[in-house]
């Protein structure tokens with residue numbers, strides 16, 4: 001079977017290092033592996049509007065930011081199709097039919113949506129569109145017949161929901177949709193990178209991010225003021241790794257070569273961790289190393305971004321071309337779906353003939 005990727009991001013802000021380790025870095029590897037016949041990367045503006053209905057300008061302005069982040073990380077428009085969700089009306093149509101296959105109580109059980117509702121103080125006033133976005137995500141994934149969805153851990157419930165819709169659809173209307181598989185990061189620290197403030201998830205909506213496009217200075221400031229171990233007051237105190245965001249980031253980003261280059265006192269991260277736990281290693285030294293690690297990771301991305309920033313119209317052209325290509329694929333899937341559901345009245349000559357005969361014409 002053909003291997004196809006679909007993944008994406010909401011244009012609610014610039015992309016951050018959580019996106020990078022959770023999904024973006026992997027996408028670029030998969031893109032360059034040559035194992036996938038098609039790769040669709042979606043800027044989910046329609047989904048972003050589900051909780052930003054009163055602030056469409058935010059979504060509109062951030063489309064280019066997300067596109068620039070993609071291109072600067074190595075998403076290659078020759079190999080991957082970058083599309084804007086709202087420009088593919090077939091996705092909305094699919095969503096509408098899938099809605100009939102999902103119950104309200106099933107949506108209410110989605111733990112990611114539950115947490116997001118709480119975070120946005122939506123408890124008493126959840127927009128219907130926001131509440132149902134897992135269904136629209138199922139439409140996005142199935143429209144492109146995606147087999148593989150490389151995302152962070154928070155997307156697990158969305159993939160479960162998508163699989164359920166696929167099963168239900170195929171069992172009611174016949175084999176039509178393809179069941180997707182989630183591809184989570186191998187590295188545990190990358191499943192859900194915490195925010196610089198130590199909270200559970202780095203998120204555009206929480207303001208605890210290091211953005212891929214941050215300046216060298218911004219990154220350094222963010223690192224030096226990061227949350228570590230509140231019990232590690234003196235350098236000589238034993239430090240704790242549990243919940244220590246600086247070490248989680250090192251788990252996500254550092255490699256042995258970086259130790260040789262920037263912190264030769266240790267050969268690898270385990271040695272540094274051991275020293276920290278024993279006592280005698282100060283947070284400042286660890287943070288300085290993390291700063292070097294992040295600067296090395298982000299410098300080439302930043303440099304690439306500057307190049308693309310000089311030709312914004314070309315970036316929009318890439319998005320337009322990608323959206324057009326994507327629409328062709330989604331339109332074919334929508335035809336398959338409508339055929340399966342038998343809502344293809346004008347193409348169904350047998351139906352017209354049978355009814356004509358029934359009426360004796």
Ligand code: ATP
Nearest residue numbers: 009010012018022151152191192193202203204205
């Ligand atoms: P918002 O706050 O608007 O929801 P977000 O920062 O959560 O924004 P999304 O656009 O919802 O970002 O997520 C895009 C992709 O990035 C998803 O695959 C998601 O799993 C992944 N991702 C987002 N934040 C993190 C994180 N902190 N760690 C790992 N992966 C992440």
Ligand code: MG
Nearest residue numbers: 010154203204
């Ligand atoms: Mg999110």
